[in-house]
Amino acid sequence: MRSVRVLVLLFGVVLLAAVQLSAQAQSHATANAVRAVRFGKLRDAKGKLWTNAIVIVDGTKIRSVGTDASAIPAGAEVIDLSAYTGLPGLIDVHTHMTMYTDETPGVPMLKQMLNTVPAVTVFLARKGAMRTLECGVTTVRDLGSDQYMDIAMRDLINRGEMIGPRMFVSGYGLYITNTPYKKPAVQPDGGIADGVPEVLRTVRQQVAAGADVIKLYASTGTDDDVTGFETYSYEEIKAAVDAAHGFGRKIAIHSYGPDGARDAVRAGTDSLEHATDMDDATIQEMVKRGTYYVPTIDHNRYYVDNGDKIGYAPGYKERLAAFIPRNLETARKANKAGVKFAMGSDAIYTMFGENTRELGWFVKAGMTPEQALRTATVNAAALLGKENSLGTVAPGFTADLVAIQGDPLADISDAIAKVKWVMKDGAVVVDHR
Ligand SMILES: [Zn+2]
Secondary structure, eight states, rough: HHHHHHHHHHHHHHHHHHHHHHHHHHHHHHOOOOEEEEEEEEEOOSSSSEEEEEEEETTTTTEEESSSSGGGGGTTTEEEEEEEEEEEEEEEEOOOOEEOOOOOTOOOHHHHHHHOHHHHHHHHHEEEHHHHHHTTEEEEEOOOOTTTHHHHHHHHHHHHHHHOOOEEHHHHBBBBOOOOOOOOOOSSOOBBOHHHHHHHHHHHHHHTTTOOOEEEEEOBBBTOOOOOOOOOHHHHHHHHHHHHHHHOOOOEEEESSHHHHHHHHHOOOSSSEOOSSOOHHHHHHHHTTTOOOOOOOOHHHHHHHHHHHHHHOOHHHHHHHHHHHHHHHHHHHHOOOOOOOOOOOOEEEOEEEEEEEHHHHHHHOOOOOHHHHHTHHHHHHHHHHHTTTTTSOOOSSSSOOOESSSSSTTTTHHHOOOOOEEEEEEEEEEEEE
């Protein structure tokens, strides 16, 4: 009796081991798969434009870039995208992936945000994540989330349990008591910090929770509120910047108006978000320090188009419509002065999939399509501190590739609206050919 049981047990163990082995072998095979991706044209983001390019992808990394078909290893899977222009996977440095809502009939999006429990929101947010990939964005920097939903989502994506862009997340953004920011679902909210000691504690809490980057709101202004009153003192901002840098984290500072922008820049922020009406001295300081400007012009266009569904009070259209030209004008001035830009959409609610429309505003602000594309590739990668692995199609880089119909270097709207195929980490995640 006992020996039969032992035999059954042994058989079970062997079976389990066999199943595990085959699963391992399978994932190993995927990880080691060699693919040759052919593009009619390829812009590698380092400034080189290839014709009839062949990108050899080995597992999750790019092995080589060239034009010699004899370099394709025997047995490699060939993906023929010779009808398209190839770009590196695009990077959006300002999203809120977990502020996801849908168009549930009759339920204003602001209300959905407050009435959905975090676990449900994270599950629903996979739809926004998929739409983000579909517009060619394979990496995001997510700047502000409640209940560490962003950390959960980042980890689920990294584990392969959810399909979405690679996320670098900030946990709670820091803001003062009484900022007209969205009411948190749970009190007290994890991001409130008044005075230098609380700022230090809150930065440390985000790092301890697993944040990749720190976010601080240095002015009023969000949704249909376009005021830009500075909310933090210079000393508080400087404390946040130094604490973030002390942990090897970068910091992104929100300011709708010029005062918060001025103090954020001289405190040493890595990027400045939104900032309108900046004075010349602040713009010059950004050039000198290499501060990245993320103007997020298009998100106010999205609010104008969708404010009724979001649930804004009447009068929002006029306010937002008056803010957009000031935002664009500040971007034009900063671009002319030589400030470095990174593309950030501030995507929220149902804006996912429209992330790259910001590039159209950059062209309006005076950039060539080539310069605009740099803001979503090499510049964005450098802002993330990932300039050696993301934002470029080159040997050793992560295999994130996008195929676009047409020529985005001639017409930026091709990059915005004609994404046909996307690879992330060597796996094809979108194929609309
Ligand atoms: Zn934002």
